[in-house]
Amino acid sequence: MCLAVPLKLVEIDGNDAVAELDGIKMKIRIDFVKDVKVGDYVYVHAGFAINKLDEELAKENLELFREVANAAKNKSE
Amino acid sequence: MQLKINPNDIKDIVEFINNYDKKTIKIMEVCGTHTMAIAKSGIKTILPENIKLISGPGCPVCVTAINRIDEVLALSQNPKVLIATFGDMFKVPGSRPGVNLASLKSMGAKIEMIYSAMDALLIAENNPEYEVVFLGIGFETTAPGTAVAIKEAKERNIKNFSVFSMHKFVEPALRVLLDSKEIEIDAFICPGHVSTILGIKGFKFLADEYKKPSVISGFEPEDILTAIYKIIMQIEKNTAIVENEYLRIVNLDGNKFAQKFIEDVFEPVDDVWRGLGVIPRSGMGIKDIYSDFDTVKRFDIKLNFEDKVTICKCGDIIKGKIEPKECSLFAKICSPENPIGPCMVSSEGACAAYYKYLRF
Numbered sequence: 001m002c003l004a005v006p007l008k009l010v011e012i013d014g015n016d017a018v019a020e021l022d023g024i025k026m027k028i029r030i031d032f033v034k035d036v037k038v039g040d041y042v043y044v045h046a047g048f049a050i051n052k053l054d055e056e057l058a059k060e061n062l063e064l065f066r067e068v069a070n071a072a073k074n075k076s077e
Numbered sequence: 078m079q080l081k082i083n084p085n086d087i088k089d090i091v092e093f094i095n096n097y098d099k100k101t102i103k104i105m106e107v108c109g110t111h112t113m114a115i116a117k118s119g120i121k122t123i124l125p126e127n128i129k130l131i132s133g134p135g136c137p138v139c140v141t142a143i144n145r146i147d148e149v150l151a152l153s154q155n156p157k158v159l160i161a162t163f164g165d166m167f168k169v170p171g172s173r174p175g176v177n178l179a180s181l182k183s184m185g186a187k188i189e190m191i192y193s194a195m196d197a198l199l200i201a202e203n204n205p206e207y208e209v210v211f212l213g214i215g216f217e218t219t220a221p222g223t224a225v226a227i228k229e230a231k232e233r234n235i236k237n238f239s240v241f242s243m244h245k246f247v248e249p250a251l252r253v254l255l256d257s258k259e260i261e262i263d264a265f266i267c268p269g270h271v272s273t274i275l276g277i278k279g280f281k282f283l284a285d286e287y288k289k290p291s292v293i294s295g296f297e298p299e300d301i302l303t304a305i306y307k308i309i310m311q312i313e314k315n316t317a318i319v320e321n322e323y324l325r326i327v328n329l330d331g332n333k334f335a336q337k338f339i340e341d342v343f344e345p346v347d348d349v350w351r352g353l354g355v356i357p358r359s360g361m362g363i364k365d366i367y368s369d370f371d372t373v374k375r376f377d378i379k380l381n382f383e384d385k386v387t388i389c390k391c392g393d394i395i396k397g398k399i400e401p402k403e404c405s406l407f408a409k410i411c412s413p414e415n416p417i418g419p420c421m422v423s424s425e426g427a428c429a430a431y432y433k434y435l436r437f
């Protein structure tokens with residue numbers, strides 16, 4: 001539950017936004033992150049962006065995240 | 078002991094930790110997600126005898142007292158109530174064996190699994206014939222989202238929505254653990270995502286008041302190993318500070334917007350924790366201006382603050398007193414398919430982590 005995932009913002013409408021990871025889109029809220037724009041990366045926890053991420057770091061993080069996700073997938077297969 | 082190491086090279090760090098034999102160091106990892114990550118990565122297998130990692134009270138479902146579960150289960154029997162909850166709560170048993178939200182749902186109770194507090198609000202809007210109750214579980218990372226939902230319910234005048242707040246502050250529980258001296262803790266790995274909200278500041282008390290070396294860490298094996306290395310270095314240098322290893326998303330002051338939402342909607346109230354009993358000002362109670370959205374008030378629930386003793390040893394696990402294997406039910410009667418306590422249910426629970434990765 002306390003997991004947070006780095007996602008890319010693809011739509012913003014007030015405090016509502018759509019974020020994406022590898023083509024999977026998710027409705028989130030961005031009440032806690034100000035001055036974000038489409039294309040920015042945010043860390044999402046339980047449907048809320050809890051922080052904005054530096055793009056470079058986000059990409060690094062995403063790589064790690066994918067590696068972990070893949071490792072988990074391979075293990076369960 | 079090898080002293081000249083390159084702290085950026087994870088191989089060096091692993092070797093350093095593996096060969097460290099100078100002192101006994103007990104490190105508490107506060108957060109349940111760390112417990113899971115540590116179990117999964119096999120970090121414990123490379124630790125020398127003298128370095129111990131102990132799980133702390135950072136699994137929100139695990140620290141929820143059994144009375145609260147019973148109260149939630151009872152509420153779900155009200156035919157007008159629809160309960161919206163994060164998945165972690167589904168299989169947590171109450172006092173009656175085998176009875177949990179999942180089993181009650183299969184018998185007709187209205188219970189929905191959701192991912193965000195906002196989903197609960199949406200369910201309320203779409204189902205005006207039901208009283209939608211959102212189970213507010215979690216620490217400072219999750220509570221701001223609940224606060225947004227409550228504020229919005231008020232603004233948009235959504236009358237059939239309320240929150241059963243079991244949200245908690247992390248700091249009071251850590252203080253109780255340290256003050257009680259029941260177990261020895263030499264250092265802390267601080268929870269990464271709670272720190273995102275509270276900032277480094279939120280954990281300064283560990284170093285300043287209790288003189289415990291503390292490192293805020295991310296969740297990758299490299300992060301956790303680096304945190305352990307930094308803790309050893311602090312202990313060797315005889316200092317105690319809060320270091321931030323999770324630079325990617327944690328800063329000094331945390332997320333002020335999220336903090337403000339918590340402050341606006343919640344106030345500290347005494348709350349009961351499984352295994353720790355009642356801790357003053359450790360719970361997040363809903364402020365009077367939002368009392369219309371407080372499930373406890375709306376349904377006049379008489380909260381029971383007793384910390385009931387059960388056969389499950391989660392209470393001792395939360396305190397770091399024992400490891401899951403020391404519970405006589407572990408992997409025998411108690412398993413993820415038939416969990417006896419919340420530590421075996423939650424994706425952040427120590428028993429679930431041990432069952433999955435460290436059983437043999």
Ligand code: SF4
Nearest residue numbers: 389390404411418428
């Ligand atoms: S193994 Fe089961 S009964 Fe034992 S402490 Fe863990 S959850 Fe409780």
